[in-house]
Amino acid sequence: MKTQRKLKRGIGILFLCGLAFTAVLCRKSEQPPPTSYQNSRYYTPVPVDPSRLVQAEYPRNLILLIGDGMGVSHITAALTANKGRLNLEHLRHVGLTRTQSLNRYVTDSGSAATAIASGVKTFDRAVGVGPDSQAVMTILQMAHARGLATGLVATSTITHATPAAFIAHQISRDDQEAIAADFLDTRIDVFIGGGRKYFTERGDGRNLVRELEERGYTVLESLDAADSVLSGPLAVFTSEDGNPRVPERGDLLPRATATALRLLSCNPNGFFLMVEGSYIDGGGHDNDTGRIVDEMLDFDRAVGEALAFAEKDGNTLIVAASDHETGGMALADGSFAEGRVEAAYTSGNHTGVMVPLFAAGPKAALFIGIYENTGIFDRMTEALGF
Ligand code: MG
Numbered sequence: 439m440k441t442q443r444k445l446k447r448g449i450g451i452l453f454l455c456g457l458a459f460t461a462v463l464c465r466k467s468e469q470p471p472p473t474s475y476q477n478s479r480y481y482t483p484v485p486v487d488p489s490r491l492v493q494a495e496y497p498r499n500l501i502l503l504i505g506d507g508m509g510v511s512h513i514t515a516a517l518t519a520n521k522g523r524l525n526l527e528h529l530r531h532v533g534l535t536r537t538q539s540l541n542r543y544v545t546d547s548g549s550a551a552t553a554i555a556s557g558v559k560t561f562d563r564a565v566g567v568g569p570d571s572q573a574v575m576t577i578l579q580m581a582h583a584r585g586l587a588t589g590l591v592a593t594s595t596i597t598h599a600t601p602a603a604f605i606a607h608q609i610s611r612d613d614q615e616a617i618a619a620d621f622l623d624t625r626i627d628v629f630i631g632g633g634r635k636y637f638t639e640r641g642d643g644r645n646l647v648r649e650l651e652e653r654g655y656t657v658l659e660s661l662d663a664a665d666s667v668l669s670g671p672l673a674v675f676t677s678e679d680g681n682p683r684v685p686e687r688g689d690l691l692p693r694a695t696a697t698a699l700r701l702l703s704c705n706p707n708g709f710f711l712m713v714e715g716s717y718i719d720g721g722g723h724d725n726d727t728g729r730i731v732d733e734m735l736d737f738d739r740a741v742g743e744a745l746a747f748a749e750k751d752g753n754t755l756i757v758a759a760s761d762h763e764t765g766g767m768a769l770a771d772g773s774f775a776e777g778r779v780e781a782a783y784t785s786g787n788h789t790g791v792m793v794p795l796f797a798a799g800p801k802a803a804l805f806i807g808i809y810e811n812t813g814i815f816d817r818m819t820e821a822l823g824f
Pocket residue numbers: 506547594598599600601714716
């Protein structure tokens with residue numbers, strides 16, 4: 439009897455140990471990324487003489503940079519991680535924008551980008567269409583109609599919601615093949631991003647890369663090859679789908695920004711360029727502090743490229759905006775001396791808080807204050823005299 443009881447107890451203990459081990463294993467596989475992050479890639483912001491940014495009353499060029507999902511905490515995390523310095527600080531006219539969509543307190547990137555690109559509040563997931571599902575004119579299309587050169591740069595697919603809202607008109611952001619086809623309907627001088635497959639592997643059998651080439655585009659698959667291109671129109675697909683993360687893709691976004699600026703600035707009438715740091719949002723959704731910091735610093739280096747150009751030019755308005763906050767991110771601790779941040783999150787989705795906007799150059803003072811995201815469009819078109 440005694441041995442039997444001992445045996446039973448032994449089996450019981452073994453069973454409990456097994457359960458505990460499985461629980462530990464399960465928890466490990468479901469574990470979120472660490473909320474603290476120690477940066478190791480520091481850089482010095484570009485030196486800027488603020489007086490050289492404004493050499494005219496009105497800007498000839500407009501560079502709009504959008505940090506997707508970028509809230510004040512994301513910026514503070516980047517500022518801390520880079521030991522207290524960012525290029526964004528050179529953009530001294532600061533505002534706050536309200537982000538609600540037509541039908542939701544918490545917006546998605548499609549309706550938010552449509553508000554910024556066209557000044558229209560629309561329903562979630564829409565790109566470039568108003569509440570009646572009809573196409574709305576975008577600032578990129580207005581710029582083209584007035585003889586300005588135009589460009590789009592993104593780390594996501596170029597057909598993703600944010601860049602799409604500047605050139606496409608679709609009820610659903612998910613229809614990236616239809617969005618790709620819309621790139622053939624507006625003459626755009628430079629676009630650089632991922633998403634080649636939406637132009638080539640299509641349900642309708644069209645090969646949009648060939649169609650672009652027939653219209654005179656140089657179509658490339660790497661930025662290196664773009665260095666020898668002296669004039670547009672140029673399309674660079676840096677990936678079949680979205681681009682990889684910062685450690686793999688390196689300085690793709692700042693370099694793409696510089697390439698676009700080099701080509702667009704050949705137009706004496708000026709240009710409109712939108713540059714998106716697409717994956718700050720992804721870091722927010724994953725509550726991944728390291729990814730947020732990496733993507734934020736990458737975006738800030740693109741801001742640095744814009745500043746370096748604008749300082750030489752003197753007629754360029756720079757606007758760095760956001761479409762919404764992602765992650766409900768807060769900073770629990772950090773060290774400017776060590777470049778370390780510790781974050782906490784209240785959401786795995788977008789949130790409804792106001793997001794910051796920074797501007798520099800001619801007419802930058804228009805962007806001070808609190809206003810709707812549609813007000814970004816109103817101010818940009820006022821500055822350009824549209
Ligand atoms: Mg986006």
